[in-house]
Amino acid sequence: MADTVLTTRGVAAPVRVLRAFRGLRQRHLALGVSIFLLLLVVGTGLFANWIAPHDPRKGSLEDQRLPPAWIGEKTTPKTVVEFPEPGLSHQQISIARAQRLTPTAQLGDTVNVVLREGGTSKYLLGTDDLGRDTLSRIIYGARISLIIAVITLGIGGAIGTALGLMAGYFGGLIDELVMRVVDIFLALPLVLVALVLVVSVGQSFYIIVGVLVLFIWVRFARQIRGEVLQLKTMDYVALAKVAGASTPRILAIHLFPGVINTLIVVATLQVSIVILVESTLSFLGAGVPPPTPAWGSMVADGRDFLADAWWISTMPGVAILLTVLSLNLFGDWLRDRLDPKLRQLN
């Protein structure tokens, strides 16, 4: 145990990550698929404007609620009559309307009436209630999720790491103070706080980011502090102190590189939580304001059309599920490779 700690700590962080990837071939299929999916999400998010086939905000009213491409049209046979009897309009059709569909229709004939058009290759995953392309919206939704994840992890991770480093290194009053604040934030019902913020200042991108930062910095701080508590007892830290290294130098050059493994693992696992919480807030109408496509609000958009347009809610949900699933699989694997100690903490 002690040996492996020393050897991995001796190598620069990027090299360690690369080394971790080398063992990839031996791992089973699920991991490969999840990494592929993650690259896909990141790629589509980054290049959304080139990849997306349509404008995610512009709908076309003629193409409302079209099913995905692989679903055919839905028809029903109706008998042609003079005037449909009340209550029987699902079986009968008036001669006037029937002749508009097929000019040769006669009284007593049976004609097939299209209840729902089939999917077209123009809209691979169908369209929503406003005729907007689901696939394009999912692609742009990936971009929003990515932006939010990167910003919140950047800010939250930086705050959490800095406070965790200080709490762990200085100990005493600072440690006590930071950890009690961490406890308070862990107990804070943040979804509710988000709702309060939204009602008072309105839906905005910054609120989402702010709430998520409050949500995740504590998780970084706790993990990093635990790591530093162990690291600071090591000889090389004491030697640096004796050699006259300043405190900022010890923190930045001697301790920080030691926690990078933990940082990478925590960050990967936190991305999945960020995406889940963000989509939940979007679903509740407290997320990124419309018409910006977000996965959670897309699921909410389809709620009223479940019976005849199930794909509107289903597709963005599948995107969330696959992304979060891949992140969890990838994060678990990364943890086992880089930092097996974290295992028991999760």
Place this chain on the structure above:
Amino acid sequence: MQRFIARRLVITIFTLILVSLIVFVMARASGDPRTLLLDDYASTEMYDELGKQLGLDRPLYVQYAIFLGNALTLDFGDSVVDKQPVTDTILERLPATLQLGLAAFIFSLVVGIPLGILSSIKRDSFWDQIGKVVALLGQSTPPFWLGIMMIFFFAVMLGWVPPSGRWEWNSFILPAVTLGWFTVAANMRIVRSSMLDSLDTEYIKLARAKGVSETQIIWKHALKNAVIPPLTFMGITLGTLVTGSIVAETVFAWPGIGLLAFDALRQSDYSLLQGIVIFFALMYLGISLLVDILYAYLDPRIRFS
């Protein structure tokens, strides 16, 4: 023990203060409440009169103290939208939320614990694989989407259960599964790992060496010690069930406090929402505190540390 309880109490109180401060500051930040309560033709005198009534002429910290005092006695004023006392509305919706929370809690125990035990004693078997899949999906499925998908399959397509609302017993199934799904996975993982730890201890090895039967080892020796870690987690679980109810109740139009919060959000009913937030926070923190104290009382390692 006293130190532990005191510390937990202090954290709880500070969290409550933080929640109430956020709510209070946001209420002031959102603008003058008088513009909501009075119409455009109100005179300046009416404004001043109402300001005095609401205590707006006093310094901010006095206003906050009054607000906090009212909140602690569960007095949240009247709703801006329907002018009813907020507390009455919340209490009216409380039974529905508690029933749903209880149903979800039972579901998560009944499914999660046996699955955890099974996957620990039959390690790397079929059941263990099932358990791993459940744990992974539980962590990864967004609950609101799961709920909607279940409505589509079981209510719209198959017609087995009502799609929404709170009617007969079968209307409980989908909301309870939605709310408890995440907790099933959590319970399962915790029971599994604590069972594995406990099966690996010296006293189990001794029991095995003495020739105690495997059934007895599992049920009498290992399980007893393996249920303590999940017990602590139950406090957090109950808490998340309370707040998670917003999503489940919104999806299923379940007439509880969660749906009330969602409606308040849509109608921008700030006074109702602030009441709900503080009420939920009180409930959530109260439950966690209670469970922690109970746990400390049950587990001597905490009691004497």
